[in-house]
Amino acid sequence: MSDEIRRPNSELWDEFAGSGDAPARLKSRVFSRVNLEQAKEGPLASVSESKGAGRVLCVFENIMEVAPTGDAIKRMNYCRVSHARVLAENMEQAPIWWPGCPYAQFQK
């Protein structure tokens, strides 16, 4: 047991929530790593499921969503093979502007 009262996590969160963002490069790396961990545990949600949940797909995912392919193809980790990932993980202010691209979202 602590001899002192520790600050609640929510208080700590409030303190740091307004103190600035993280570098876009770091967000990109975190996202890519979590994606890899998710893929290790099972198939990712399909692009159709994401779209059905109201999420915005990127141009490439939109094509795959309507393409006459099997479910397994629609669950692939497209971000892994996207040049946007490579740029975003290595550059701050990477030149990515695609709507619906997570790596572009991190640049804002």
Place this chain on the structure above:
Amino acid sequence: MDLLKIGLPADEPAGPIHPDVALAQAVLQRDRKATAEWVDRFTGPVYQYVRHRLAPRTDQVDDLVQDIFIAAWQYLPGYRGGSPLGAWVMGIARHKVEDHYRRRLREWESWDATPGAPEPADDAARSVEEVFDRERRSEKTQRVLTGLPEHYAAALSWRYWEHRSAREIAEATGRAEKAVERLLARARENFKRRWDEA
């Protein structure tokens, strides 16, 4: 595990799901878009917290932030919506930062080399504690900490920002409480001298 039941105990009627719980569910369903939103919303404050706590070792911040999110992903099935998701992630970040302090102090090889170090003077201890509390976000505090030997900075941050007692630090590092008190005394002396000079 039934992912749809997260945040909804079986004996409670289903109602509107809190947005944080809905986001956690979507991440657990391995939705990449939801995962991107999760990372986008929560990385900033976690990064700022870790950067603040790891001074002077800011070179390790990125790796630790990544570890925090991997751990958060692994523990996410346990999130029940009892607290905001941001506070929940921050709890994991605190554990990881304390792991970092523990490693830093365990790696320090001079624990037994300074048995005759002076006991902490009460006024020095109080003034350093006040500085840590009052000036915790100031640039001067960060600058002084950055100039300290790494194990001093870790010990002071652990003691004053994470509010762990010397006994708790001793238990976590496998050292005697007296040895931790000596380390803290030296760290405080060093900090105070640099603070006064700065």
